Amino acid sequence: MVLTGIIKKLGHQLAEIRERALKNILSKVEHNLICYADLIQERLLFVHLLEWFNFPTVPMKEEVLSLLNRLVKYPPAVQHLVDLGAVEFLSKLRANVEPNLQAEIDGILDGLFILPSEVPALYSASYQTNQTELPQPTEILTGYFPPDGSSFQQRDAPPRPAVNQAVKCLKFSTFPWLPLTTTDRHVLSSNESSLRSSNHTLIWNTCELLKDVIMQDFPAEIFFQRPRVVQSLLSLLKPAFAGDGEHRLALQSLSCLQQLSVCLRNRLNFHRDPGFFSSKQDTVSQNSSLSYCHEVRVTHPSQNPSPGSSSPRPSVVGRTGQRPRGDGQDWDAVSSSGSSGHAHADSRTSVPSPLDVAHVDLRELDSEDTLELQLQQLSLPQFCVAVLQAxxxxxxxxxxxMIIRVLELLAEDLILIGEAISADIWEDSSLFAADMKEKLLGVLGSLGEAMSYHRSSGSLDQPEAVLGHHRMAFVSMSLVAVRLLQTLLPVEKAGHFLPEPMSAALFLVSLDMPLSLEYPDIHDAAVAYLEQQNSENYSIYKRTAEAAYSIECACNFLSDVEKEGEKNFLELMELADQALRSFSYHQHIPLVKEIVCVCSKM
Structure with missing residues (x-):
């Protein structure tokens, strides 16, 4: 057990290791990761706490005695300490400690002499249960005179069911809120305005900055809680076919969104890791940009010779400069006040105190309207569906x-949407679920149309490169479409919700023999959805599959007959039986002759 390992370190010869182990235990108790019910079961803990004062170096005396003082309130701890001779040990120790610690020892000794019946009941947060008494049915009292018929009808009528608008389909919606300082908000605002610029070069450089720096510096959920950057990136995808410039910007936007999706997946795993859980809510979260970005800025001083050096990245306030981190506008803040070049050097080398930084950040947080921002933030399901729509x-x-970039983004998006939305969305009656269903059905319909377009666009008179392009697009989109269906739409519900364009596309997938050989699981899933949604097309597929198998058996029969040596007539007759089922399609007369010859030799 992890706790046992930490307790053993309390008896280590190195004072630093003992001190670190004690702080670890105290921190876990403070944040409710362990409780006193766990500690009092560990006899070795009391041994090491008493031996703590026998080492040459004795740090954290007050913390050890305070912990013992809290533990002696419980009978198991009292029993352990009495068995270990703590009364005699602490009585001798009292004369060798400071006066303020003598009061702590007196409290411990008083606790050891309390009778067990006076010790308060043990409380364990891990096993606490709340028992709620069920309300008893109210007895209906009737008076001497019987009520009229209308009263009977009103009383006997069943109560109207209340409308339940609770969202049941969400696995994960929004991340814990993270505050930002004025500087951080300025960084985001600057990038937002740059993305809305009409200058293609500025937009390109901003996307590079976002992908390589900003998204590495800021927690990914910041871009949901202040969604304008994401909205601007999605808007860059709409005019992707207007010209070469817009096409290049769309590619950049796709790269940024893919990078954001990867970061979101990492942050989702972070928040779900129980090792990072804490019940203590601080104004400044340990994983917010306040604690993260300032650490980055302090530990990564600039290596630039001057703020005027060239840089391909756009500056926050218009000044260019090579920056190693996300915002990096320390020089701009100084230069805007009219300071000299010497002041620039001072601003780069000065390292503020962490306490000073915390005080400044907490003051800056007050200027942010948190409630309004929380109402405007983007949820994980909304982001995933927006990407699917684009x-x-x-x-x-x-x-x-472009298709390769989109497919790479969708590969990440499918993982996120599986973590955000459950298959219960089709039965959820909430307004949020209704909106998501409408958008998802639109996505499935558009995706089915795109699949059918690429499947029908390849003709023999086109160049081989064009045929390969359409084939690659069709196969890749088929994989994405089926995996999306497997993630969100149960097979048994396909008949009610699967759009007609997607059904037509799945019919094409079911008839694609090379795809079925390369991706048998995807092909089988497509056939299962087709069976539920369109019985007519499924019947055509079944007859086609049987005919194809029969023709394959005919070829195998003719091949085996021509082989020299001893023949297995039983296997040949089984192949012949299957081969004759497709005779109406190929009408290959030599097949009939060979079957007659085989039968004559039996």
Whole structure:
């Protein structure tokens, strides 16, 4: 057990290790990760706490005695200490400690002499249960005179069911709120305005900055809680076919969104890791930009010779400068006040105190309207669906590079949407679920149309490169579509919700023999959805599959007959039986002759 390992370190010969182990235990108790019910079961803990004062170096005396003072309130702890001779040990220790610690020892000794019946009941947060008494049915009292008929009808009528608008389909919605300082908000605001610029070069450089620096510095959920950057990136995908410039910007936007999706997946794992859980809520979270970005800025001083050096990245307030981290506008803040070049050097080398930074940040937090921002923030399901909505037009008419970028983004998006939305969305009656269902059905329909477009666009008179492009697009989109269906739509509900364009596309997938050989699981899943949604097309698929198998058996029969040596007539007759079922399609007369010859030799 982890706790046992920490307790053993309390008896280590090195004072630093003992001190670190004690702080670890006290921190876990403070944050309710362990409780006193866990500690009092560990006899070794009391041994090491008493031996703490036998080492040459004795740090944290007050903390050890305070912990013992809290533990002696429980009978098991009292029993352990009495058995270990703590009364005699503490009585001798009292004369060798400071006066303020003598009071702590007196409290411990008083606790050891309390009778067990006077000790308060043990409280364990881990096993506490709340028992709620069920309300008893109210007895209906009738008076001497019987009520009239209308009263009977009113009383016997069942109560109207209340409308339940609770959202049941969400696995994960929004991240814990993270505050930002004025500087951090300025960084985001500057990038937002740059993304809305008409200067393509500025937008390109801003996307590079976001992808390589900003998204590495800021926790990913910041871009949901202040969603304008994400909204601007999504808007760059709409005019992707207007010209070469817009096409390049769309590619950059896709790269940024993919990077954000990867960071979101990491943050989702972080928040779900029980090792990082804490019941203590601080104004400044330990994983917020206040604690993270300031650490980065302090520990990564600038290596630039001057703030005027060239840089491909856009500056927050218009000044260019090579910056190693996300905002890096320390020089701009100084230069705006009219300071000299010497002041620039001082601003780069000065390291503020962490306490000073915390005080400044907490003051800056007050200027942010948190409630309004929380109402405007983007949830994880909304982001995933927005990405899905933007994908089909790009997949249908995009270039090869564009399709590859979109597919890479969708691969990450499918993971996130599986973590955010459950298959219960189709039965959820809430307004949020209704909106999500409408958008998802639209996505499935558009995706099905794009698949059918690429499947029907390949003709023999086209160049081989064009045929390969359409084939690659169709197969890749088929994989994405089926995996999306497997993530969100149970097979048994396909008949009620699967859009017609997607059903037609799945019919094409079911008839694609090379795809079925390369991806048998995807093919089988597509057939299962087709069976539920369109019985007519499924019947055509079944007859086609049987005919194809029969023709394959006919080829195998003719091949085996021509082989020399001893023949297995039983296997040949089984192949012949299957081969004759497709005779109406191929009408290959030599097949009949060979079957007659085999039968004559039996």
């Amino acid at each position: 994908a089909p037009p790009l997949l249908r008419a995009g270039s090869r590079q």
